[in-house]
Amino acid sequence: MPICDLDKRRPHGKKVMGMDVVVWWDKNEKEWKVMDDACPHRYAPLSEGRIDQWGRLQCVYHGWCFNGSGDCKFIPQAPRDGPPVHTSKRACATVYPSCVQNDILWFWPNADPLYKDIYLTKRPPYIPELDDSSFSKTFITRDIAYGYELLIENLMDPAHVQYSHYGIMNNCLCTVKADREGGRPLDITITKLDVNTITANQGPGRNTFLPPCMYYSYFAFGGPQGITSAESSGSVQEKPSAEKQKKALLVFICIPVSPGYSRIMFASPRNFATWADRIVPRWIFHLGQNLILDSDLYLLHVEERKLKEIGSYNWHKACYVPTKADAIVAAFRRWLNKYAGGQVDWRGKYSGELPPTPPREQLLDRYWTHTVNCTSCNLAYKGLNALEVILQIASIGVVGIVAAAKQGMLSVVARYSLVTVALLCFVASRWLSHFIYKNFHFHDYDHAFR
Numbered sequence: 001m002p003i004c005d006l007d008k009r010r011p012h013g014k015k016v017m018g019m020d021v022v023v024w025w026d027k028n029e030k031e032w033k034v035m036d037d038a039c040p041h042r043y044a045p046l047s048e049g050r051i052d053q054w055g056r057l058q059c060v061y062h063g064w065c066f067n068g069s070g071d072c073k074f075i076p077q078a079p080r081d082g083p084p085v086h087t088s089k090r091a092c093a094t095v096y097p098s099c100v101q102n103d104i105l106w107f108w109p110n111a112d113p114l115y116k117d118i119y120l121t122k123r124p125p126y127i128p129e130l131d132d133s134s135f136s137k138t139f140i141t142r143d144i145a146y147g148y149e150l151l152i153e154n155l156m157d158p159a160h161v162q163y164s165h166y167g168i169m170n171n172c173l174c175t176v177k178a179d180r181e182g183g184r185p186l187d188i189t190i191t192k193l194d195v196n197t198i199t200a201n202q203g204p205g206r207n208t209f210l211p212p213c214m215y216y217s218y219f220a221f222g223g224p225q226g227i228t229s230a231e232s233s234g235s236v237q238e239k240p241s242a243e244k245q246k247k248a249l250l251v252f253i254c255i256p257v258s259p260g261y262s263r264i265m266f267a268s269p270r271n272f273a274t275w276a277d278r279i280v281p282r283w284i285f286h287l288g289q290n291l292i293l294d295s296d297l298y299l300l301h302v303e304e305r306k307l308k309e310i311g312s313y314n315w316h317k318a319c320y321v322p323t324k325a326d327a328i329v330a331a332f333r334r335w336l337n338k339y340a341g342g343q344v345d346w347r348g349k350y351s352g353e354l355p356p357t358p359p360r361e362q363l364l365d366r367y368w369t370h371t372v373n374c375t376s377c378n379l380a381y382k383g384l385n386a387l388e389v390i391l392q393i394a395s396i397g398v399v400g401i402v403a404a405a406k407q408g409m410l411s412v413v414a415r416y417s418l419v420t421v422a423l424l425c426f427v428a429s430r431w432l433s434h435f436i437y438k439n440f441h442f443h444d445y446d447h448a449f450r
């Protein structure tokens with residue numbers, strides 16, 4: 001999770017790689033903590049709990065309290081003069097090693113003491129531009145109803161942009177178009193494919209996949225190009241480049257959640273036009289970014305089910321990919337089959353079946369998959385809902401004034417003006433209601449009339 005979307009005042013429940021974890025701010029150690037989201041008492045979710053006045057995580061089922069190391073510090077039901085049952089190992093919550101890098105909270109999904117200090121020797125992939133103050137960056141996170149494999153290959157596939165995102169991503173710079181949308185041959189070359197990396201060149205851009213979850217595209221404009229290079233160790237280092245060169249990255253972090261579900265974290269740091277991110281609230285960017293995610297969500301949800309029937313190892317046989325536009329996707333599928341067993345290893349937790357397709361409102365839901373978890377959208381959502389209520393009250397209030405005013409108290413002009421104001425308030429409140437629903441709850445994306 002990007003820490004900008006974590007509220008220090010409350011615990012947060014997240015599902016990652018099939019594991020339910022609780023994330024909370026330990027004000028005593030001044031660190032984010034990641035624990036198993038199950039109380040050792042009777043397995044109630046700790047993420048539904050609260051932080052008590054001493055900064056401990058309290059399970060709200062029976063009040064047991066835990067510190068940042070997972071030690072149980074208080075069992076309300078244990079007699080004060082009895083044996084110190086809270087000190088038993090069985091009373092401890094399970095803590096995972098975690099660290100913050102690039103303003104993102106990472107955790108190691110194994111609580112074995114062997115890995116306690118894992119982050120001293122093995123760090124998550126690092127993008128220097130995300131920590132560089134001369135670059136802008138705004139994160140978006142969204143839970144998506146298709147799996148990790150489909151998410152990664154979608155991000156690696158520039159050829160779909162003109163079609164799936166037609167009209168909402170204006171990126172066709174070509175003067176001669178073969179069709180309205182502007183699809184064209186793409187010259188993509190794979191420059192490296194091994195267990196730790198896939199790299200590919202495409203025009204002025206360089207694309208890098210750092211398994212298992214990071215994919216980024218790097219663009220440099222004007223002058224000699226400084227290209228970020230992926231190291232097999234998982235770090236990203238920059239070669240010297242000309243000063244004041246315009247640079248932009250698209251950074252994607254793709255998290256397997258459970259079969260048929262994934263989570264995307266996206267940021268696009270750039271060292272030009274950075275003023276936009278400073279003055280435009282993050283939720284405004286999220287409106288467009290969520291629309292982009294919606295526009296291919298259903299396609300990929302259905303595609304995933306068909307590919308599942310075919311089987312991961314038959315992908316190259318079943319899919320006809322004759323052009324270089326699919327080069328990175330094909331390379332990823334090779335990597336997946338050769339080095340990752342063809343799919344996410346759920347450690348036997350799931351049967352392998354994909355969940356049934358939910359109704360469209362649920363599939364394309366934005367509220368639970370984004371709005372409630374995004375600090376910026378959440379605030380905007382509450383603010384706009386309040387504004388809607390104010391407009392309704394104003395509308396009714398003004399009508400009430402006009403109705404209550406005695407004959408002759410208001411001139412005809414004043415009466416008409418007030419009625420117009422009431423009408424405008426009413427129309428604005430209706431429009432706002434529609435805007436809120438479409439942007440924060442559900443947008444039924446239809447490609448046919450775009």
Ligand code: FES
Pocket residue numbers: 039040041042043044059060061062063064
């Ligand atoms: S289940 Fe958590 S205190 Fe009982």
Ligand SMILES: [Fe+2]
Pocket residue numbers: 140282283286370371374375376377378
């Ligand atoms: Fe948002």
